[in-house]
Amino acid sequence: MDDVDKKIDLPKAYEPAQHEKEIYQLWLDSGFFNPDNLRTDGPTFTISMPPPNATGILHIGHAVGLAIEDAVIRYKRLQGYKVLWLPGTDHASIATQTKVEKILASEGTDRHTLGREKFLERVKQYVADSQGTIREQIRRMGSSCDWSRERYTFDDGLSQAVNEAFIRMYNDGLIYRGYRIVNWCPRCTSTLADDEVEYEEQQSKLYYIKYGPFVVATTRPETKLADTGVAVHPDDHRYQKYIGQSLDIDLAGHKIKVKVFADKSIDPKFGSGVIGVTPAHSMVDYDFATKYGLEIIKLIDEQGKILASGGKYAGQSTLEARNNFVADLQVANQIEKIEDFNNNLSICYRCQTPIEPLTSEQWFVAVDKKIPYRNKSLKELAIEAVKHKDIRIMPRRFEKIYFHWLENLHDWCISRQLWWGHRIPIWYTDDQQIIVAHDEAKAKAKANGQNITQDQDTLDTWFSSSLWTFSTLGWPDDTKDLQLYHPTLLMETGYDIIFFWVARMILMTEYLLNDKPFALVYLHGMVRDKEGRKFSKSLGNGINPIEMIDKFGADALRLSTIIGTSPGNDFRIYEEKIAGYRNFVNKLWNISRFIFSSVQKIKRVEKEPQPKTLADAWILSEYNDLVEQITSDFHRYDLSSAGEKLYEFTWSKLADWYLELAKFEKNKDEILLYILERLLILWHPFTPFVTEQIWKQFEAPHLMIVEHWPKAGKQDQEAIKAFAELMELVAMIRNLKAENKMRVDNKPDCYIENDFLIKESKLTAAYLAGVTWQNSVIDGVKFNTSHGYFIINLHKPLKEQELENMKKYIADLEAKLTNKAFTENAPRQIVDETRKKLEQAKKKIAP
């Protein structure tokens, strides 16, 4: 061993847990997460981090997003962009309130007992306790986001933005209060937006009720107490005579008055072909009421109890009322039959409680109303932003889904009867006047001395998130940050919230800023377990990203979320996969370790070294090809492809061939260091920790995060071809040795004849193949390669199967070439290539 003056401090295996925290601290201390500290005049590049719930813990879906976003951010930073990745958290009104209510329930109390003020204090405390957790977990992933600009949807600035947005929309007539049917969750005692309702198939009963001259089928008999209409198909001859009439119906003593009307949406074949219409408690029926002028009788209140309009059933829960009413109908002989029936029950997306549609006075955003000075509706603005390609969605097919959703969007109910959230900036005066204002003081000033009370409701949590890309940069003030970093470039998120969030951000930004929130939407797929199932609490199949980081390192976890995945498609993550990438990270570590220990002096090599051998020319060409390809992959946001190519180059080319051969050819310090230094930079977006740790050995003036992305040099095509021949030769000989049960240290004589390989390359090949090179022809068996042959004292004949395959291959090629249709129609290049292939194949089976 040469005693050289260098110190190598690299243990045998890379232990992520020993380095990651320290490295993250180095990055933090450097200040380079903050674009103000980047010494660059480059253009800006911004990503707004989708804010996780302030009370949540990091789940694997977040980990995927963070890995992708950080890879892009680090790539752009290395490329010299002025990069801002703005982190933050969401107050998640309904989710958080539900969570705290569960805690209260376990303590035997509830929010009403506590009262609004105390409850809010309790939630704030809870958020304060858990916000730090998610922040820490984002750091564990290695996220290079600018913590100095961290925001929270409920902090003062963002609350100001929310009020400003509300007021502008109110003044433009885009927000109104109306008495309408809404989705109501009786447990949350709040409204929900249409897309906050989920469906769950369940077994239920279909009751056939004798209903005046009709039989009406229903899954919810109790609602019939508030029917005001009966619908039939216009062509249904059975009921022609009733259409247009008003009928008095007796339902086990409960009297109702219904108007019979015809609508072609009625299926004459379903049930009895007659529908009892309950406008106050069914979305569809409400539309009927509007269309045909039916009376609306509210039957069920906000607690899910029957109102006075329900007669003797008043005060009962809907379920009690159903049972009692059906029993009464049975006594009155008005139940014709009861069938089993599967239907989709609508449930609350936060607490899974069945939704009770009911009429109520709420605040809405009008999506179809023309904006006065724009002459377009919100809906139109949002559609045009994508249609005119200002915003692109990846993958493309989600654009269609986006359009479909917007085209069918109804007015957005934004008031929630929750306590945790942005209070609606509306005050009511003694004389019923409505005042909209930024705060109570301003509202008072407008009230001319009258008493005022603020609206009790809060805003849909997605209202504040829809402002996220710009409210976080200081809007409504015209800040420097807003000018510099908005619109953002990339919105990376899961396809499951394209409606909740992505669409609403586009809609609000187009309206408020007359601009787009981002140029490109990158939608990652959902993470599934090894069996392809969704992660769920009930299955207990969740993978905790922090546990995985503890076990395998953040770099390995990041790789497993990026390589082998593509936007919009679901993918599986499981321990063995992460362990595989842990192995790779260790390989990269050991490649570096080998190079550092074999070179005379560790140093940075500025210029591409001159190749001295075929292998040198080959590896430099491969490296340059790699730089070119992955730069282009990054440009297209094809991170998976970039990662795969890096992996392939690092392990299969550099480690398996070039390093092995460097042990023989020697004196490759310059090339090894030149390539390693740059390879680490290329890996850095994916595996920031290990690369930064190895980087320390170079004693470079800067941390790796602010190094420069390499530029691709020239490729030597001849060298690539010749080296392919060398690899083929080596593989054949190794194979022969293995087939002949020959030990590795048994090195038979071998003579090599080859057009492509000069003497030095033949020596290298012999070394790699494990044979003793002979300068002149020897006795033995001759084996053909594509461009030459070798003679070796081994007797493995070409296997019968192989020979047959080869003959068939040759026959196929010959058939192709004698086919005029092929030679005349196919491009010249293809035909020539086919001829060459035939020649080579023939050579191989020649004696």
Next chain:
RNA sequence: GGUCGCAUAGCUCAGCUGGUUAGAGCGCUACAUUGACAUUGUAGAGGUCGGAGGUUCGAGUCCUCCUGCGACCACCA
């Protein structure tokens, strides 16, 4: 009911605008291994690309139909 996606080696997945005897990782088999790495190396076995038809000189790769999984949207009175 509407829209869309997926079906490629035992498993997980690549295969872009159609043109090398279809690739990788894991797993499997055999051999090796005190000197970068067993979180390793070398070699090997293993798919004709869900099915049927079509376009084309040529299809895993485009079109049609079918089958099976899955997602989303709508609706189920």
